[in-house]
Amino acid sequence: MANLTPLHKQSLSFQDNSVTEVREWWRGLNVEISANKGVYVILAVILLGAFLVRVWRIDQLLGFYYDQGRDAKIIWDLLHNGKFFLIGPTTGIEGIFRGPWYYWLIAPFYFLGKGDPVWPSIFLSFTTVAAILVLYVLGVMVQGRITGLVAATIASFSFTLVYASRWLSNPTPMFLISMLLVLSLFLIIKGKRWAWIITGFMLGFAMQFGSAAEIFYFPAVAIFALWLASSRSGQRKNLPDIRTLLLASCLFLITLLPQIIFDLRHDGILRAGIIKFLFGEDSFKSSFWEVVKIRFPFYFDVFFSKIFLGAQNYKVFFAAVVVFSLLINRIQLFKNSNFLTLLLLFISALFGMLFFRGNYGNVYDYYFTGYYLIFVLIFAVLLGMLAQGILGKVILGIFVYLFLQVNVPVARGYITAGVDGPTTIAFGNQKQAINWVYEDAGAAPFNVDSYVPPVIPYAYDYLFLWWGTTRYGIVPKEEHVPLLYTLYEVDPPHPERLDAWLARQVNIGKVEKEVRFGGITVQKRHRVTQQPSNPVTK
Secondary structure (H helix, E strand, C coil), rough: CCEEEEEEHHHHHHHHHHHHHHHHHHHHHHHHHHHHHHHHHHHHHHHHHHHHEEEEEEEHHCCCCCHHHHHHHHHHHHHHHHCCCCCCCCCCCCCCCCCCCHHHHHHHHHCCCCCCCCHHHHHHHHHHHHHHHHHHHHHHHHHHHHHHHHHHHHHHHCCHHHHHHHCCCCCCHHHHHHHHHHHHHHHHHHCCHHHHHHHHHHHHHHHHHHCCCCHHHHHHHHHHHHHHHCCCCCHHHHHHHHHHHHHHHHHHHHHHHHHHHHHHHHHHHHHHHHHEEEEHCCCCCCCCCHHHHHHHHHHHHHCCCCCCCHHHHHHHHHHHHHHHHHHCCCHHHHHCCHHHHHHHHHHHHHHHCCCCCCCCCCCCHHHHHHHHHHHHHHHHHHHHHHHCCCHHHHHHHHHHHHHHHHHHHHHHHHHHHCCCCCCCCCCHHHHHHHHHHHHCCCCCCEEEEECCCCCCHHHHHHHHHHHHHHHHHHCCCCCCCCEEEEECCCCCCCCCCCCCHHHHHHCCEEEEEEEEEEEEEEEEEECCCCCCCCCCCC
């Protein structure tokens, strides 16, 4: 050791400390589980149930629509044609795209499933179950095991959270990212300065997978750091040193690197979109009082729908209960650094979104995906505070009963539903429709023309490509041939658009056969007019 430089000694010391911490953590985990076997049996049952309700019949009920088809086609081109990319899905704001991390994340599962979207969907659902496990740990860190179990139960069996967890889309990983971000902040409070590295990484990923409100993680973390720096907190020693700050910053920049390279290669197109959004479209405004009376009821519906779907009386009652708990336990709660951190993250989004006018003034529920489980944890903590007394335990028991009574039947009905309803559009009947086309056509070349709301049929473009390539060895022709299949979905909001599309088809082909699969109709036609030679799927 005498020949080692100070830097080498520091590196070895860091490695030794890391190994020691891992061993101590593992030893502590074994002791914790051994001493509370009943709790962890219940937790295991909850997590298993959470996984089952997220993947049960996903091969039939998967929502595979515009975004899913677009994403799948891009990944297909990556895997089969080597078309690499540096940007990912659109943010919904003109000119601004996420990075490619979502595509890179699910591409291995498209590869393993030979193009089957069920594989990446199951993987994303699994990440939400992992998030519930972290949620339990956070509940224990804030208050105790009962709070952890209550939070895990809500997250596992809330119908709206189950539905969101089955969504094959880029916001879904935010369940896990948000929980890892919170965990990193809790670890920092415990004196684990290395957790700043996780914080930097999760902030970067939040920008890649989040929808809108996750931008307010940044002011929340900045305020958190200022609080650590204050003399009253006693936490100044937990601020990052230069080395940790550099590592955290590097990991954050790595998450942005593909977009930076893309922007440099395309004359600042992303920068122009961001500048236009921030300064040229009044995306954020300071006169927000008229928005308050609109947004606060919206906030209430967004978050309490994750507890009681549609049961307005239950929502109001338990909202009053948790507010009452916050008021009577405020001294104890406001001394709890972990709880204050949760509250800071949550309030930053609620306040910040009062100023948000982006995306043509539209604010959607899923914009808050990165805050769903933060809210669930705050709710569980406040119920847990009441449960320290006998009356509070009764209230907690009533809550769990009512929560399961409201949510379990709806979730069960959803995951056992058929795909033959008159307006049902799901992966199961989409495959039925495509199979029918291939079986009917046999070896004959054919064209496909599809109508879907909102007009661009990316889903069917991909499904015919995938299913035709992997199962039948033939895909629809681009040049016009006599055999034409028209496939259309019901469009209850705009039947006039569908009627206009069908009217155009009359002049293109004569219907010889028609079959329905739920909300999907397939027609076999013989082409009666010669059309210009170009792709027919529009």
